[in-house]
Amino acid sequence: MTVIDEKEIKETVRRFILGSVNIPDFKDDDNLFESGIVNSLFAVQLMTFIEMTFAIEVATDDLDIENFKSLNAMTAFVLKKNEN
């Protein structure tokens, strides 16, 4: 994926989450950790999916709940990593 836009990232991640967790839907700014959608096992799967799909590396400095708490947060994180 060389050129990515916000919408594409968001929908790609949304499809992965909905394809992995049996929930009807969720909003872009829902807190996925507080709602229990992302548990400890799924957290690293989601991180790995983001790393592999968008060819970025999540490093220790990126370990901040603000980067992963919602679909909006993850989208912003991927865009920021791509800029770098």
Added chain:
Amino acid sequence: MQHVLTTDVYKTRHEEFKAFVALNVEPFAEQWDREQKIPEAVIAKLAKCGYLGCSLPAEYNGQGWDTVTFGLLNEALGRGSSALTGVLTVQAMVSMALLKWGTAEQKRKWLPPLARGEMIAAFALTEPGTGSDLQSVSTEFSRNSNGFILNGTKKWISCAQFAGMFLVFGKTEQRPVACLVSRDSPGLSVEPITDLMGFRAAGLAQLHFENVEVPAANVIGKPGFALSHVAPVGLHYGRVSTACSALGLLRGCFEESIAHAAKRKIGNKTVGDIGMIRSLIARMGTDLEAARLLCHSACRAEDEHLPEVFEKTFMAKYFTSRAAVGAASDAVQIRGASGCHGDSPTSRFYRDAKIMEIIEGTTQIHEDVLGKMFVGRAGPLGRPRRV
């Protein structure tokens, strides 16, 4: 995994690994099992061959081998001794978690001695009251001016009897944290666990931490992410290693069974002439091939950076460990009385195989995780979905 090997490099490496095991492991595995101890000399041989750091990059003195090669090594070692393969398993669990989440300084300091096998590591996660439910760990890291004061107990820790470094998981201010703790830390005592059913030579121990000082520089990752991000990386490699080790054990069961079936006489027939024995061997051989494909698929997914790597690894570990238990039981059955004796590898296979169903996530945890993954695929409307 030899039937699915596609390059000469893989075939050559696998032959090299099998030759190492035939010379250095298989002739001694029963003795190690009886004595409940792996000699330092054989661990030194693993180190000399570069096996203990095989997955680490060359810049840290590792071999830089891919996951398929790592799987082949585990398979070959697993054919010889599950307990010895456990050394490779936990070394990879700690090394790969450190490679992913360590700072540049931590990686420069710790990875080269781990890669060279000068330091053996252990993954200290399980506690007397905490197994599958990781969030319940109660080991406490209390903050002080230099870092932390560690108190708590870890149990069933593979290789802890001889490890020089422990990756210890606990909590600080209610947040999960992972720290490297040296064996020579004052306040740390190691209590060997003996008389296990299987993995008897794997050096399991209970660790007691009493006011152990841990420098802040030894924290791996960030507090708050130890159980959601640091431990799962280690456990993932542990799962790959265990799946492939169980595959080796399964191959051992098959090889021992077909050899016995072909040569053991019953009157003017062989054991292999009996239809019911053929049924057992047919199931074993088919399971072996299916397990090879699943293990290879999981290793390839890791090497090709496929997002479904976790799912594939769960399936490989789940299927192969269960198949190994069935094959070991049938291998003993085919051998009869001789298969029950301590001199027979099938007796050891039978006991070790059961451990494979428990370590790095029990069979039931795997079923729960995989079941959730598969049901999740149906989507919110529950319509049949092509997979």
